[in-house]
Amino acid sequence: MNEYPNAAMQRLEGPAPVMEIAKDLVRRGVLIAPVAIVIGAVFWQTAGAASVAYGLVIVMANFLLAAALLSWAGKISFAAMGGAAMFGFLLRLGLIFVAVLVVKDQSWVEMLPLGLTLITAHLVLLFWEMRYVSATLAHPGLKPSTRLPIHTAAETTETQGAA
Numbered sequence: 001m002n003e004y005p006n007a008a009m010q011r012l013e014g015p016a017p018v019m020e021i022a023k024d025l026v027r028r029g030v031l032i033a034p035v036a037i038v039i040g041a042v043f044w045q046t047a048g049a050a051s052v053a054y055g056l057v058i059v060m061a062n063f064l065l066a067a068a069l070l071s072w073a074g075k076i077s078f079a080a081m082g083g084a085a086m087f088g089f090l091l092r093l094g095l096i097f098v099a100v101l102v103v104k105d106q107s108w109v110e111m112l113p114l115g116l117t118l119i120t121a122h123l124v125l126l127f128w129e130m131r132y133v134s135a136t137l138a139h140p141g142l143k144p145s146t147r148l149p150i151h152t153a154a155e156t157t158e159t160q161g162a163a
Contacts, residue, residue: 017141055117
C-alpha cells in the first residue's frame with residue numbers, strides 16, 4: 001500500500017481565499033465604474049454609458065462566478081478544483097458570449113464600448129489586483145493590511161533582559 005495520500009484527492013479545508021480575492025476585484029470594479037461610464041458617455045452618449053455599465057456587470061459577475069466555482073470544487077478535491085478552473089473558464093466564456101449575443105441588437109447597446117469594456121476591465125482589474133494578492137502560504141488570499149512586527153529570538157531575549 002502507498003503510505004502517502006494522493007495530493008490531488010485532498011480537499012481545501014476552511015475558507016477559500018479565491019472568494020476574498022474576487023470580492024476585492026468587484027470592490028475595485030465598483031471604484032472604476034463611474035470613470036468608465038463617463039468615458040463611455042463622452043464618446044458614445046447614453047448607449048455608450050449603458051454598454052460600459054453592462055460590460056462592467058458582466059466582468060464582475062465573471063470574477064464572482066469563477067471564485068464560486070473554485071470554492072465549491074475545492075471542497076471536493078484539488079483535482080475537482082483543477083477541472084472547475086479549466087471547464088469553468090470555457091463555461092464563463094460561453095456565458096459572456098451569450099450575454100453579449102442577447103443584447104447586441106438592442107437600441108441601448110454600442111458594441112465597441114461593450115467589447116472594449118469586457119477586454120480592458122478584465123485586464124485592468126487583474127493587473128491592479130496583483131499588487132494586493134499574497135503569494136505566501138502564511139497569508140493566502142489578500143496581503144494583510146497591516147505589517148506585523150517581526151522579532152528575532154535574540155531581540156526578544158535582549159528586551160526581556162533589559163526590563
